[in-house]
Amino acid sequence: MNLSTRMKYQQGDHVCTLYSTREEQLTAAVDYLKEGLERGERCLYVCCEHSPDEFREGLGAAGIDVEAEEGRGALLLLTKHDGHLKGGSFDPDKMIHMLHAAVKDALDAGFEGLCAAGDMSWLLDEADGSERIAEYEARLNAFYPSSRALGLCLYNHDRLPPATLDHCLATHPHVRLEGNILLDNPFYEAPETAASRKSDGSGLQGKLEWLKSALANLLTGGGVMSDPAVARVRQ
Numbered sequence: 001m002n003l004s005t006r007m008k009y010q011q012g013d014h015v016c017t018l019y020s021t022r023e024e025q026l027t028a029a030v031d032y033l034k035e036g037l038e039r040g041e042r043c044l045y046v047c048c049e050h051s052p053d054e055f056r057e058g059l060g061a062a063g064i065d066v067e068a069e070e071g072r073g074a075l076l077l078l079t080k081h082d083g084h085l086k087g088g089s090f091d092p093d094k095m096i097h098m099l100h101a102a103v104k105d106a107l108d109a110g111f112e113g114l115c116a117a118g119d120m121s122w123l124l125d126e127a128d129g130s131e132r133i134a135e136y137e138a139r140l141n142a143f144y145p146s147s148r149a150l151g152l153c154l155y156n157h158d159r160l161p162p163a164t165l166d167h168c169l170a171t172h173p174h175v176r177l178e179g180n181i182l183l184d185n186p187f188y189e190a191p192e193t194a195a196s197r198k199s200d201g202s203g204l205q206g207k208l209e210w211l212k213s214a215l216a217n218l219l220t221g222g223g224v225m226s227d228p229a230v231a232r233v234r235q
Contacts, residue, residue: 036115162201
């Protein structure tokens with residue numbers, strides 16, 4: 001049975017993407033937020049590798065009237081110190097409470113929902129609480145499907161540790177591949193087990209190779225590899 005793909009985000013999604021360059025990161029984030037604005041959602045983005053002003057330039061280059069969108073409250077840009085690391089440490093409870101409040105505020109303001117995204121490079125700071133990242137990402141799989149919201153988490157493939165990237169692949173139902181292709185994630189784990197998972201990152205490379213091959217097959221019209229291939233990677 002082939003895994004399914006699509007090209008459009010929708011409410012309830014919790015998606016990850018792995019990037020290697022600032023340009024890749026910017027493209028993925030801008031494409032995602034542009035769709036959210038078009039759907040009438042409030043877009044919330046936590047900057048990290050790009051400053052808010054650099055990110056505004058990227059949005060403007062994509063044809064978004066940043067000043068107007070910020071002025072009407074449709075676009076909110078935060079830094080890691082206003083988001084994940086507010087108060088100097090990371091607390092999943094605090095972040096999920098913030099997201100619940102952000103959804104309510106968006107709906108109260110007349111928006112269709114919340115389109116949230118964040119550059120996860122704040123994990124490189126190794127702030128207190130960062131070791132709870134798998135728990136946080138797993139818990140978001142209850143939050144997003146039950147809220148008028150969706151989320152995109154962007155992970156730097158070259159800078160973040162293999163164990164962190166392995167947690168990323170285990171806790172997102174969908175993976176964004178190059179070309180804005182959303183793939184059902186074959187490495188996704190049930191939230192109740194993923195929340196307390198341990199990883200040394202040793203299995204990451206095989207998973208990345210599988211995703212790379214899947215993308216190549218899609219781009220050449222060959223479809224996505226079947227589940228048995230995924231089972232071999234997981235071993």
